[in-house]
Amino acid sequence: MKIIIIGAGAAGLAAACASDKNNEIILIDKNEKIGKKIYITGKGRCNITNNCSDETFFENIVTNPKFLTSSYKSFNCKSTIEFFENSGLKLKTERGNRVFPESDKSSDIIKIFSEKIAENNVKLHLGEKVTDIVFSNNTIKEIITDKQIIKIAPEDKVIIATGGKSYPQTGSTGDGYKFAIKAGHKIIPLKAALVAIILNYPKKYNTQGLSLKNVTVSLKNSDGKTIEKEFGEMLFTEDGISGPAVLSLSSKINKIDLKNHYVEIDLKPALSYEKLDMRLIREFDGNKNKNLKYVLYNLSPKALAPIIADNANIDENRKINEITKAERIKIINAIKGLKFQIKSLAPIDTGIITSGGIAVNEINPKTMESKIIKNLYFCGEIIDVDALTGGFNLQIALSTGFAAGRAASKTV
Ligand SMILES: Cc1cc2nc3c(=O)[nH]c(=O)nc-3n(C[C@H](O)[C@H](O)[C@H](O)COP(=O)(O)OP(=O)(O)OC[C@H]3O[C@@H](n4cnc5c(N)ncnc54)[C@H](O)[C@@H]3O)c2cc1C
Known part of the structure; x- marks a missing residue:
């Protein structure tokens, strides 16, 4: 089985780490490097999560906190801290329980992701843009990129993690919304947030x-x-x-x-x-x-x-x-x-985050699977969820990314 992940931001990288390596895992990003947005987070220091209680996490979610209950429970703020610390990256907690790498370098977070996906035998397709997805009978048939056509077999899984529309220079130009609309998904109007x-x-x-x-x-x-x-x-x-x-x-x-x-x-x-x-x-x-x-x-x-x-x-x-x-x-x-x-x-491109996106009632909150298209999953900022500052938005990307990767690895 192939697991194809579109977007190597925080959500797509989390999905790649969580995917079972007994499958062929393909991670596609139009950028030449993974985690381009992660690099600029927290003014280059990356506020990766918040060392807070579950209650505080949900208090800081502005849109659709309930949708996140299940994915957050299976990969919460403490899981994020453990994930990086167990991988050898020291973290520190600052004012407002904001968690940063001790080195103050966002590149160290990207480095861990890079090591983890290599361990997981993830095939990286960088500098490759997905231009279209072909659907038929509520399943995905093909992923078309500017370099090739990837045929999708009935057992294969596709995870869309293309982010929102803010800071488009990092790659998040809203392409995923077009694919989701084509799949029949409803998009809640996009708004600038943290702007x-x-x-x-x-x-x-x-x-x-x-x-x-x-x-x-x-x-x-x-x-x-x-x-x-x-x-x-x-x-x-x-x-x-x-x-x-x-x-x-x-x-x-x-x-x-x-x-x-x-x-x-x-x-x-x-x-x-x-x-x-x-x-x-x-x-x-x-x-x-x-x-x-x-x-x-x-x-x-x-x-x-x-x-x-x-x-x-x-x-x-x-x-x-x-x-x-x-x-x-x-x-x-x-x-x-x-x-x-x-x-x-x-304007939305100057916002820290995009609010709005794929309607949550059309996504299974446990697995992140589309309720419309079989074997299609979404994770990260593309979904209609957003949070206040403090590491909560990256935590959303990680919780939903891990949920999608784990669920996509399961065969039914
Ligand atoms: C300046 C700034 C600072 C921030 N600081 C923090 C912080 O400190 N803490 C925090 O919690 N949050 C922060 N955020 C928010 C956080 O960065 C985002 O919520 C998070 O990165 C979203 O992750 P994502 O994987 O969903 O999307 P993205 O990181 O946007 O990743 C999407 C990826 O998909 C790729 N892609 C898109 N379309 C295609 C296509 N057609 N084909 C191939 N690839 C495609 C893009 O190139 C991109 O790499 C900050 C945001 C900004 C802009």
Whole structure:
């Protein structure tokens, strides 16, 4: 029996490691090297998994956590740690239980995969692109690549692990969705996830590169109701905002029509309105003849002063002794709720991950086998599952990849 795996990313590599070597295992990737995306993960350090409880793992899955129950149970975060450590790679756990190779080199993760697939006699077809899959009577007949036609016998298995549509320069250009649609699968609309938010604000603000810690970033609707919020670090980019809190927020709001919604940043979430008012009164008392912006510089980064003043609708050059109590309240509201109109999420190719993909109700969650086409399996980012940052997305690729490889190795 042949097991043909399309895509040598984390999911396809896991499937290749899990496949029984008594079969002919073929791993095809259009890149010249395996694991091109793994190489850039975790800023080149690869946050391979999270050293967390099962409960925490599922709390960090944004889309379709239930679908992952079975595959995760058979290959969980601890299994990932054991897999690499038993292969001789030392790992370390950092802030937020994020697990990295002790060497801080993602290439060491790829090296282990490389050794493991060699042990498993996997035949690597690199620099070979799958261009089409031929189906007939709910089975696969042929895999067509730019180099050859691979005939598929009734007992052979095919695993599609072609990833999502983010960072297409790593090879994930969304080809697998075309094959899945041809097979009769439904694709849940693709959305950028863990992505920056583009804002609609005047170019005059000089905030690019400004990073803020311990802030709350919220999505609010036109009634001012909070839809989602995240606490942590954020960063102003050339045309919007990014950074950990914003990336997490983006994954939670990417299925919402963002028209009529806005982003609100609480610059002082630890201070109540009353406490902030007391602070402001103190600042005002000591700086009566100075301009408003001077006091704002004492309360927030300089670049934010004109934005706070504009949000409060007060000229930043107004003298403090001219500012009324009502205006002071407006300033407090601006500091605790800096409002920005949203243009959109940044494009899908700039997202860390693609949300959406093959509908999970058409895949067997234990085996990753298609419920439509016999002997066809899916694993990794191509499936409609996604998670927050922290090593959870690679863990999804590994859990589903191992499940697919093991199941494909079984003869019925
Ligand atoms: C910048 C960045 C940083 C990240 N950091 C982390 C992190 O630290 N921790 C974490 O958990 N997650 C991280 N992620 C997410 C994580 O990398 C992905 O979730 C994961 O790699 C998905 O694995 P995959 O195997 O499903 O897909 P991919 O890794 O995208 O692999 C798909 C493979 O299929 C191949 N392919 C596609 N089409 C064809 C075709 N037609 N023929 C042949 N081959 C084909 C591609 O060349 C590619 O190699 C990061 C993502 C990015 C973009």
